[in-house]
Amino acid sequence: MRKVLLFFVMAFLSVGVFAQELEYGKVYPLKAGMGADEVMRVMYHNKYSLFAQDYFLPKSKVLYVDTSGYTRTKIARRYRIIKEGKGGISYKDLIVVTYPTEIKGLAILTWTYEDFKKDQNVWLWVPSLKKVRKISASEDDDAFMGSDLTVEDVSTRRFEDETYKLIGEKVFDGYTFEHTQEVKSKGKPCFVIEATPLKPRWYYSKRLVWVDKETGGNIYEEYYNKKGKVFKTRFIEWGWYKPETKKYPMQIAIECKDLRTGHRTVIFNEEQEYDQGISEQNFTVKALMRSRW
Amino acid sequence: MAAWMHKLARTIIHFRIYVISACILISFFFANVLKDIKIETHLEDFLPQKHPFIQVQHKLTDIFGGLNQVSIALEVQEGTIFEKGFLDKVLSFTEDLYLLEGINISRINSIASRHIKHVVANEEGFFVKRLLRLPPTTPQEMREFKERVISNPNVYGKMISKDFKSTLIYVDFESKAKTSYIFNVLGDLKKQYEDKNTYIYIAGRPILEGWLNFYLPRMLKILIISFIVISFVLYLTFRSKRGVILPLIDSSMATLWGMGTMKLLGLRLDPSTMLVPFIILSLGISHSVHTLKRYYEEMGDPKMKSKHAIIITMSHLFLPGLVCVITDGLGFLSLRFVPIPTIKSMAMASGLGILANFFTSFMFTPCILSFMHRPKILEVRREEAHKWVDTLLSKLSIFSLNKKAGTVIVSFFIGICLVSFVGIGKIVVGDNTEGSSYLYPHSPYNQAEYFINRNFGGTNSYYIFVESKGSLLTVDKLKAMDSFQNYLAGEVPQVGSYLSIVGAIKALNMFMFEGKKSYFTIPQKNDVVAQYWFLYTLSGFPSDYDHLISRNEKFANIKFDFKDHKSTTVAQAVKKTREFFRESRFPELKFYYAGGDIGVLYAINDIIRKTIIPNAIFISLLIFLFVSFIYRSFVAGSILLLPLLLSNIIVFSLFGFLGTTITAETLPLVSLSEGLGINFGIYILARLHEDMREKRKTYKNILYHTLITSGKAVFFSGFIVSLGIFVWIFSSILLQVRLGMNLCASLILNMITSLVMIPVLVWWIKPRFLFGAIRRRLAQRRRQM
Secondary structure: OHHHHHHHHHHHHHHHHHOOOOOOOOOOOOOOOOOHHHHHHHHHHHHOOOOOOEEEEEEEEEEEEOOOOOEEEEEEEEEEEEOOOHHHEEEEEEEEEEEOHHHOOOEEEEEEEOOOOOOOEEEEEEOOOOEEEEEOOOOOOOEOOOOOOEHHHHHHOOHHHEEEEEEEEEEOOOEEEOOOOEEEOOOOEEEEEEEEEOOOOOOOOEEEEEEEOOOOOEEEEEEEOOOOOEEEEEEEEEEEEOOOOOOEEEEEEEEEEEOOOOOEEEEEEEOOEEOOOOOHHHHOHHHHHHOOO | OOHHHHHHHHHHHHOHHHHHHHHHHHHHHHHHHHHHOOEOOOHHHHOOOOOHHHHHHHHHHHHHOOOEEEEEEEEEOOOOOOOHHHHHHHHHHHHHHHOOOOEOHHHOEOOOOOOOEEEEEOOOEEEEEEOOOOOOOOHHHHHHHHHHHHHOOOOEOOOEOOOOOEEEEEEEEOOOOOHHHHHHHHHHHHHHHOEOOEEEEEEOHHHHHHHHHHHOOHHHHHHHHHHHHHHHHHHHHHOOHHHHHHHHHHHHHHHHHHHHHHHHOOOOEOOOHHHHHHHHHHHHHHHHHHHHHHHHHHHOOOOOOHHHHHHHHHHHHHHHHHHHHHHHHHHHHHHOOOOOHHHHHHHHHHHHHHHHHHHHHHHHHHHHHHHOOOOOHHHHHHHHOOHHHHHHHHHHHHHHHOHHHHHHHHHHHHHHHHHHHHHHHOOOEOOOOOOOOOEOOOOHHHHHHHHHHHHHOOOEEEEEEEEEOOOOOOHHHHHHHHHHHHHHHHHOOOEEEEEOHHHHHHHHHHHHOOOOHHHOOOOOOHHHHHHHHHHHHHOOOOOOOOOOEOOOOOEEEEEEEEOOOOHHHHHHHHHHHHHHHHHOOOOOEEEEEEEHHHHHHHHHHHHHHHHHHHHHHHHHHHHHHHHHHHHOOHHHHHHHHHHHHHHHHHHHHHHHHHOOOEOHHHHHHHHHHHHHHHHHHHHHHHHHHHHHHOOOOOHHHHHHHHHHHHHHHHHHHHHHHHHHHHHHHHOOEHHHHHHHHHHHHHHHHHHHHHHHHHHHHHHHHOOHHHHHHHHHHHHHHHHHO
8 A cells, every 4th residue: 555655656746847847957767657748858858958067069060961962061069058047048059160161160159048939049150251140040940050950850849849649659660870871779669759839830740759768869750741741750869978977868960851852961979078167158249259160 | 651550550459458458457556556645745845955055954954953843823802912811821822832742842932931031130130030921910910021021122023913912932843743743733722722812823834734735635626626527528529428438537547557656656745746647637638539539530431440440540640649748758857857856756757647648548548449339420420510610720721821811820929929028028036925825815824924924024034054163152253143144134124133142142241231232242252152151051951042053062043034035035135145255254154055934935946047948948959859850850840849939938928917926836837838738739740741641632621631630639639638737726725726827828828829820830831741742742743744
């Protein structure tokens, strides 16, 4: 009887935790029997690395590959500091282009707010003109850095933007990473969640998300149009940062395919670091103007 | 009669059962081949593929796409587009377009498209938002939306009409998308969204092809009408069952053979090749008319047996028949030199059908006739009873021999000829119609084109292809492109707007400097240009800018939108382009011109100008040499050719006097009318030649006899061929109607000039190849006396 009571108390507590925003600075593991909302809250927590203090990605290599195989490459450096809601800010992000040479140094600073209805603040540094310009936040369905990913795929989609339904718990069949022809993430136990957008006239009618039970990362997504046809897929290879100590889930590689155009975007995140004590001073307009990348 | 022809005729009749069986078997074979023949229009086939401008067009479509562009206009009947219901419809329509298979999602240009933005620039920076994400719900929001529309030069007047009654959506389908698919899915959307308050207009190359394919099967009904009309004329001609049925059967067989071979050669039915069965059918019947006329003429002798009559008929008609088939063939053969694929296909298919006509009209029908019982004498008399035709032709024979009358006729024709040259001088080459010249002005397609042109202006594209060794995104190269686009826009008033990567870079420069119009310029440094382009592409998906510049940044294009495609505009555009590049050199860039509607039209006009006269000279020369060879007399060639040239001059002068422009479909006119029209003269001359050798007649008698026998056959067969072609006027495809009318007019004129002028010319010239026999007889008689 005591065990039964304890189970109900634990169950109530866990619902209590997941019914609201998850706390910053913590890593939340996924557990069997979780509901769709709980799984997705953890997934978003991990996606924006809200478990860490800061994040540094020295080299994010983005490949744009068209149907003929023609590939364009862009490389960027990324910094993020988690503000944990201080001043209403969730996190600040800085992306600096380092390749190709002619656009080297071009930087975009973004402040993302806790209030999901509030637009991001975005500043642009154009080194050739030595000018900072405030620009409107990209719209959620705009492309991210000219890729097949949308802005919300990478940085603005929030838990509140969709409703969720648990389709089931399944073992992932594996994904053939087209860039290397490697089969990845095969046999990983996953939650399969159906996410339906709340925004009217949205560019997808639903998406199916495979959330890896081990890392809490969204390893695979299928986007469906109004006709129920898949038009885009996204695979993310998740791994661990310092598994012995911190055990932070992190995104290692991404492949996003637009099935309508045949174009794909491949992203490799190399040498990622967390909790490096990055100063908030780097995330200001002034710092942007002073910077030499 | 040459002995070898008589021998050949006897041999064929000897093996008649095999000839008939072979013809029937071949017909069954081709009927089986034709079971699944495709009706498919590819407008590409109407273009001179080797013309440098068409090559540029191919380059453009290979690199930048745009082969299957469609324009869709949604018009509101009551009020303006600034109503929630209508904007909701535009949003839903646009969303449904995104869901279509094979559509190029980056090229859906609607006010509701994801990449159509509203930009506000100020001292702080610049702010970009989608122009229409959701329909405004309050009057204030609607006012703001209207202000955004008016302030955006890329939207106001281009995507939303200036009277705010309609909006334009441009879409582009992948090149692998079939025309029929595009036509059907967009037609379904039109049905779904059109109502009392919303009209939808759809235009563009795939839609035009779709409409042509939609109309083409109707030609089968017209073929049936043609059958009925021809049957009626055949009945009037022969007043007998065999006189109606046999020509129809043999020419239908030839049609099957021609079409079947066409299918085996991989040719499709399109608006040009669809005319092939009509041509073969009419020509086949015209040849059969001569066979039957001659047969009935021989059977006029009550003692004559059917089999013997047919051998005589065959032996007399073999040579003129063969000459006719060869000259018809030469007419079509010369079309092989017209560098337009569909005309080449038409030439090939018709040529094969005409060859088949020889077997069916001059072998199959005689073999069948040889099996039939001799016609009743009443039938023979009925066949001969065309009093008004006989009277007409006999008067013509008397008239031709009257020297004064002959002088009047010849002077009359010379006079007409001189006047005709004035008309020819007024001919305008090129399509000056608004919309597509292939269809009627009232056709739904052309109505859609008119609507779009009137409300959105400048929908006639003119493309320049730009190539660079390295990246095009440098200051100097952009300035070179800019200088050309400014020059052309300044020199040719019909340029409505232009679009290139230069505009994008200039606009971004302006936004960087608080939206001040003075900064709508190309920046001074290459790295600024590169960074602008990066920013420009930042919020777009990978293929969103493929229509402006290739991904390796080595190829770009400049697109001008012209307000019309009149031949003067087309010529002016190309002339000014040539002048610019003659005077300005850009060592790092190559400019190739010109693609788009204007470039393609120029190529077609150029081909018409370059081809039509050499083609006319070539076919005339071929016919002249061939006929001269057959009769061993250049005079014979001249006598046959002169009436043809005259009628063609008259027909072409009508183009000038009536203000009808010469378009691509006029190209086959000379070849066809000369090739087909020469038949009339050949039959008359052959009969004259034959009758001249008969010892008992004077020229007056000979001419009279020739005209009421072969002349009558020419008269009826001329009407039959013309009628078979005249029924094209019932086609919904204007291209066929125009070709039909022109060809019909030309053939009738050919027939009249042949009937009137050949006897006069023969009497005037008294050529040796005809009068040699009479002269010899007279000399012999004189010697005997």
